Amino acid sequence: MPTVSVKWQKELFPAVEIDTTQPPYVFKCQLYDLTGVPPERQKIMVKGGLLKDDADWNTLGVKEGQKLMMVGTAEEAVKAPEKNTVFMEDLPEDQQVVAVGHTAGLYNLGNTCYMNSTLQCLHSVPELKSALLKYSNSGRSNDLDPSSHLLTVATRDLFGELDRSVKPVAPMQFWMVLRKKFPQFGQQHNGFYMQQDAEECWSQLLYLLSQSIKEPEARENETVKSLFGIELVSRVHCQESGEESSEKESVYSLKCHISQEVNHLHEGLKHGLRSELEKASPALGRTAIYLKESCIDDLPRYLTIQFVRFFWKRGSNQKAKILRKVDYPLELDVFDFCSDSLRQKLQTPRQILRDEEGAKLGLKANKSNSSEEKDVNMVKEETSTDINDRSAAANQEGTGTSSEKEMHLTGIYDLVAVLTHKGRSADSGHYVAWVKQENGKWILFDDENPILQKEEDITKLSGGGDWHMAYICMYKARVIRY
Template sequence: MMMGTADEIVKAPEKGPVFMEDLPEEEQVVAVVLRKKYPQFAQQHNGVYMQQDAEECWTQLMYTLSQSLRSSESSEVSGTVKDLFGIDLVSRIHCAESGEESSEMESVYALKCHISQDVNHLHEGLKRCILPAKILGKLIVWTCKARLAVSVPNPIPGLKSELEKVSPSLGRSAIYSKESQYATAMFFRYLTVQFVRFFWKRESNQKAKILRKVDYPLELDVYELCSDELRQKLQAPRQGPSGNSGEPSAITHEAATSSDKKVQLTGIYDLVAVLTHKGRSADSGHYVAWVKQESGKWIQYDDDNPSPQREEDITRLSGGVHLFS
């Protein structure tokens, strides 16, 4: 037992780390198939597999699972992955130079927190409009206290970005502004947010890292990203069961999917996992995972060395001189 606490010491794995090449063939299948399907993860340098972008790997895995997992009750592809992680966005794309405007629907598995000199908090990063960046950074996952059904008829003053593409009317590349909003009847159990800390620096022709400290909460409230109409729907549930307790209503997965029970919407998510990258280079460094247990305790997974963490340790993972990203 640890002195001064009733918590049991976190036990290290019984077996030490094993290189993938030394694993049985059946256990190498995932890595082999991943590299075959997505060749970028098979890139090598001096005969050794190169370190790859964790967010890109996450996105490809989510997409592959969404296309291949099938329901146990039928042979049709199941929408489980999208129901759990998918975020449907309706985007308005406008070119101020040519006046062209279009809209598109897209499904993503993570939101981007773009970082600039004016961004000090996660909410500011989600709202800011900056130029696109080559991405590698921190992945953070929140879990919703109540499944969130979103219906947004009006534009949200956030989730903005810019992109460069060829304009048919101008016959050349032009800058387009892109403003996204949550799509109608969207349900997602987990909300993943990526801190964009790497961008392509043209002067040096390499990826550069943004070391600015950006705070984020243990409890994420997306209320400000919702339309006025949706905010009105969220007000009553956000007061709690008694209507004035101030505590958000909780709801089970069964209740969320049952047709005879009303889903209580709060727009509040609990932080449950963080994946950090330590180091200055996008092609090297070290990944560390921080995961919240069912008991509410946090565990840091640094390769085969798990260790207990406090909540204040998690909120310190905001970058800056600590070189966490």
């Protein structure tokens, strides 16, 4: 890869590396990091003409050590108003976004919207950022391969850059390391990088982080597993032979299967927890059909749900998309999908939560002489009556602050991020992220463009047309402490 020098205003940037396998737009993103001049404002002189985003480096014939000239003005950070009170609704749209929290978008480096939307969703998890901050450049475990270590560092550094910036960030280092670790994301067609599946990027990155972010002296990592891991227990039985067995497995997402009978997320999850398997039957001496019925045996802090919208279409030999509308809620209760033992654990926290929320609405708690109600009342004596204090304590844990009270899950989750896809095929179209901020406001991250959204618009991403539709939903657990 050749290196060139770039002259901009009174500054000279020596030894800027050009990856000639990538389009010139990527080179402009590198210069954006150096100068603060957005790619769309850059005018770069090459051989007496302007460098175009779709130009071919080989045709341009840029030589080692060549000096390039760039013209363009850098972005200025949005300044807070100095006089009078200005309501957010009266601000320009770009300044409205700045007023609600995290605002830094991610530049598209060439069909990288699948990666950008994944990163924006995972970046919204404070506990994950806190765990990454503890990961040191030299602190990787001996059994972690170098590429996994580099991708973990790149994720940590990119999240930090997003937190510090109010202007778009070019995820160059992360993208290069991602392609080295997972070559499938580096596929090209006619010299351009191809669109990839956001769910595959999400799953690969999350699994890698689960292997690299480890608690001190822990034999295996529980950090990412406790945040996103779902424990399933399954009953596998063959009606023909009467054989039956049970098995356990850990997954990082639940699947919402879509069919003609599925109109709502609950129905899709129910289908996703039932499946048919064809395998050898010792009793019959041949293959037979087994029914696998699963339920949740342990819940995470963040529940990820994938809408199974893509399937392989043999006729066209490509991935096709199910456009059917499937509604999903802002508040999700998964109690009905849990095992009997987990339901038992959830009973007391759920009753406390119901009573506390009812008290805020002026309702009286139901009185009962049952042993379960007595247990609830005993716990209540040790708990705060202000549920907001509990939420604050939960947020403190994400920043590394310990709490003497133990956290209890309730099986109730609140929607905090939606990754959507627009288009007819997984190999094309466009991915974006819709992320809820800590103050309750929603922001749409369309690559480098953050756009303020209304909450009522979030549930309209359920499909049924050519508009953006939910592909991955991330829910945050509603917890109490006692």
